[in-house]
Amino acid sequence: MTTEPSPRSPSGTREPSPPEDSTGTRAQRSPGDSGRLREARPTGHSPGPGTTPPPVLQVAGLRVRYGLGRRRRTALDGVSLDVARGETVGVIGETGSGKSTLARAILGLVRADAGTIAIGGEDVGGHNRRRWRALRRRGVVQYVFQDPLRSLDPDLTIEDSLTEPLLVQGVPRQEAAARARTFLDRVRLTEELLGRLPGELSGGQRQRVAVARALVTEPRLVILDEPVSALDSANRVQILEILKELRSDGVALVFISHDLGSVAGIADRIAVLHQGELVETGTARDVIQRPRHPYTRLLVSSAPTLHGAPAERAERAALRALLHV
């Protein structure tokens, strides 16, 4: 729950006390919901009494650069971010700010130039291909893509797509199918969809299938890259509800979005990425009500639904001018 202040972030973003949605208080808040996932999960995963489990995700001083020579560009620089168990962190930033790069670096799809990434206490920085595969097969971290149309193989039925992560783990086909079925309810899908192809589903259904596929391995951390950007508002609300249930089940979420509005309602903490650097982190309430960095202020003032009336155009222009200097 510590976040190292990046060079541009103002001091004082560090949280002295754990946020209200930390691991301890979650079970009391909604015992009915949390039971469902907990039952299926081996007891070794739940935090034992007295011991403080390591954060699900620790990122420190992460730097990722693309290209070579003169065309080299820095996508991420000095990004540090911790995600505690069951915590939901919203990562906000505009296009090109490095949001997706951050997700891909955590998942091992992009190699980091500097910094460390630890998943569940395991440092993955020096992992070769084989060790990454072993880590991924445990299903601790899962990912939901932005585009629900292309993230499902058009030639595989929904059942095939849902069972794939389990089959990769070596779960027998019958058992994998049975386990996949139990997750349909959570994402509000019916069993009759299992035999269909992705092309025969609506965008919202497809995205819920993608969420269900990420859940079948019972991950402790799910990274969602713009999960609602491609959806209409009704489906957006539905996905957000599913994510809230997940959060109360103790799954840590990293919710990546360009839209402060969709993150505000679900995130415990918000991290703001601007041009590859983490400019501000804090509890969701703090960031929205008392934004410190000019970029965050611009974001908040550009989202009218969040903060009363939209700010004056002149004020926003002034903030933009400040950012470009």
Add this chain to the structure above:
Amino acid sequence: MVRRVLALTTGRIAVAILTLVALLAVLGPLLAPQDPLATSDTMLAAASGDHWLGTDYLGRDVFSRLLDGSRVSVLGSLEVALTALLVGAVPGILSVYLGRGFEWITLRLADTLVALPFLLFAVAVIALLGNGITQAMLVTGVLVSPLFYRVARAATLAVARSPYVEAALISGASLGWVVRRHVWVKVLPPIAVALAQTIGVGFVIVSSLTFLGIGVQPPAPTWGGLLASDLGYLSHRPWAPLTPALLIMVTVWGSNLLADAIRDVSGEAGRALVNQRRARANRPDKADPAPAGGTR
């Protein structure tokens, strides 16, 4: 896949034709009524009771030669196609996944093969390996393989970076898993088309090599060889090249039909096509089931 191909009319026709050709290849030499190599005094004769398709310029029975040559012809072109598939398509798929080094080497090898003059290379390899149908077909297969390499590589590249492949990788899938489950289905249709085309080209290659004395040795008959020798006597028997030409054409047509059928039924569109037909057959009142529902 097999059942879906057979659900299409074109698929059934293709399979029927190719089965006939395969039977001809297996049983042809046994069915030949006369010795395909025996010469006689009746040269360039017209069709008669003794010689159903007449005789050639050495008085040999054309019908027997056609039947006897079918095995070599079919096996030869199959050998070409399978060699090309193995040498071309497999590295084509793997070139996308096995890293820059493998990619660079195989790409340059493919370029080199394209640049080599075909006949010269064939003659050189025959000189090294000895003359024979197998050597000739292997050489031809290797020379045709860049087509398969390119086609397989292009189809693989189209899906290699797709989110569903990345999703599989994030779940810990191995390279083999990704290729088997996601890539192969997308690569198969274009490869099938290339394969059918190569089988057709194979017949022509077998005959042109025969003409040069490479591969099948002169007295032994092949379809392409018959066509070539008949063409020299067009003024005497203008109808003679028709039969071997028709046989080659029908075989090529059959394999093209099969390739088309495979392309039609594979992938999303193909499955939808077959499902639609089945649905229409089962429920004539509801011809087009609307894909919807599932929300609560």
